[in-house]
Every structure is written in C-alpha cells, then in structure tokens.
Amino acid sequence: EAQVTQNPRYLITVTGKKLTVTCSQNMNHEYMSWYRQDPGLGLRQIYYSMNVEVTDKGDVPEGYKVSRKEKRNFPLILESPSPNQTSLYFCASSGGHVTEAFFGQGTRLTVV
Amino acid sequence: GQNIDQPTEMTATEGAIVQINCTYQTSGFNGLFWYQQHAGEAPTFLSYNVLDGLEEKGRFSSFLSRSKGYSYLLLKELQMKDSASYLCAVKDYGQNFVFGPGTRLSVLP
Numbered sequence: 109e110a111q112v113t114q115n116p117r118y119l120i121t122v123t124g125k126k127l128t129v130t131c132s133q134n135m136n137h138e139y140m141s142w143y144r145q146d147p148g149l150g151l152r153q154i155y156y157s158m159n160v161e162v163t164d165k166g167d168v169p170e171g172y173k174v175s176r177k178e179k180r181n182f183p184l185i186l187e188s189p190s191p192n193q194t195s196l197y198f199c200a201s202s203g204g205h206v207t208e209a210f211f212g213q214g215t216r217l218t219v220v
Numbered sequence: 221g222q223n224i225d226q227p228t229e230m231t232a233t234e235g236a237i238v239q240i241n242c243t244y245q246t247s248g249f250n251g252l253f254w255y256q257q258h259a260g261e262a263p264t265f266l267s268y269n270v271l272d273g274l275e276e277k278g279r280f281s282s283f284l285s286r287s288k289g290y291s292y293l294l295l296k297e298l299q300m301k302d303s304a305s306y307l308c309a310v311k312d313y314g315q316n317f318v319f320g321p322g323t324r325l326s327v328l329p
Contacts, residue, residue, distance in 0.1 A: 139315055150321035151263075151307065158315060198262060202317065208253055209309070209317050211262040 110135045114199050114212035121189055121219055129184045129215050131199030139202040140182040141166070141209070142174065144195040151198065157182055189219040222246050224320035226308050231326045232298055240293045240306050240323045248313025254282050254293045255307040257322070263307055266293070295325075303327045 112133045141156035153166030157176040173185040199212040224244045232238040255263035269284035281294040308320040
C-alpha cells in the first residue's frame with residue numbers, strides 16, 4: 109500500500125531533550141516536506157526537499173533540522189525543543205510533475 | 221512572495237450547495253490542489269486543476285482561472301460529514317506546495 113509513515117504518533121518530552129520524528133514514504137517520491145499546524149494558523153512549512161541531499165527552508169525553519177540521505181526518509185530533528193514547538197506535525201511527499209501531496213498520519217508533539 | 225487567501229469560516233445547511241473561494245499569488249504555477257481535513261487528522265486530497273475550467277468529481281467540483289489567480293471548490297448536497305477544513309494549495313515552479321490558511325466549514329442540520 110502506498111503510504112507516508114510518521115513516527116511517533118504522539119510524543120511528550122521535556123525542554124532541551126533532543127528528539128527526532130521520522131518520516132518514510134514507499135512511493136519513490138522526489139519531493140518531501142514537513143509542516144506544523146497550530147490552531148487557527150493552517151499548515152506552515154518548516155523544511156522541504158526536492159531530492160536526496162537537497163533541502164530548503166520553508167516559512168518557519170528556526171529550531172528545526174532535517175536531512176535527506178535516502179530518497180524514502182526525511183527525518184525532522186529538534187536539537188533543543190522548547191514549549192513553543194508544541195504542535196501537530198505532518199510530513200508529506202509527492203512525485204512527478206502534476207501529482208498531489210500525500211500526507212502522513214501526523215505527530216502530536218508536546219514539549220513541557 | 222507567496223500568498224494564498226481563503227475565507228476563515230463558512231456555514232451552510234445540510235443538503236445545500238457551498239462555494240469556497242481561493243485566490244493566490246505565487247512564484248509560478250504547476251497546479252492548484254484542494255484538500256479536506258477533519259480536526260486532528262491528516263489532509264486528504266480532493267481535486268486538482270492545471271488548466272482553466274471546471275473539474276467535476278461526484279459531489280465536489282473545482283474551478284480554476286489562472287489569469288485571475290482564482291479557484292473555487294463547490295460542494296453539492298452537503299452532508300454533516302462534510303464539516304471540516306478545506307485547504308487550497310498551489311504547486312509553484314519549484315514544485316513546492318504552498319498552502320492557504322484553510323476554510324473551516326460547518327454544516328448545520
């Protein structure tokens with residue numbers, strides 16, 4: 109089954125403790141992206157990647173890192189999480205010229 | 221710059237028709253996409269337009285005018301389960317997806 113898989117689905121952590129949210133897709137898509145969603149603010153892009161070893165900042169990259177060492181994986185790294193990074197996070201992927209973005213199930217992160 | 225606008229909230233009655241508008245100014249254009257998102261869940265794809273005109277898909281239709289930077293999503297025969305947020309997104313020349321703020325639709329009995 110074609111899918112985008114995020115892990116974990118839920119995470120509660122403490123300020124300053126490094127964490128990684130994984131994202132993997134099995135559709136051989138070139139494009140992958142991370143978004144965060146807060147109440148009333150819609151989807152805000154954090155980072156995106158057009159292919160292996162190619163990453164670009166989105167609208168809200170501060171406090172986040174990403175890597176794209178393999179086509180299928182695009183992990184989101186929070187080196188020193190802070191409470192203002194409490195949010196719902198989505199990973200998405202897309203391939204081809206005119207194809208839609210496919211979303212993962214979401215990761216609800218709480219930083220206390 | 222990139223800018224996509226949608227109304228924040230809309231309300232409609234079960235069985236009625238509702239039109240959700242989207243205007244955009246982006247760095248190029250490679251398609252306009254509509255998504256439905258229920259609270260706390262992932263967005264799910266509804267439709268897309270690349271060329272001007274109307275695309276129909278069951279109870280949902282989407283229209284595009286590239287010269288006006290305008291699209292709308294038309295939902296017919298509204299059902300209670302259509303209560304959700306509707307997201308408009310443009311794929312720019314760099315193949316990146318730019319999302320609008322979303323429109324929260326409430327369907328009332």
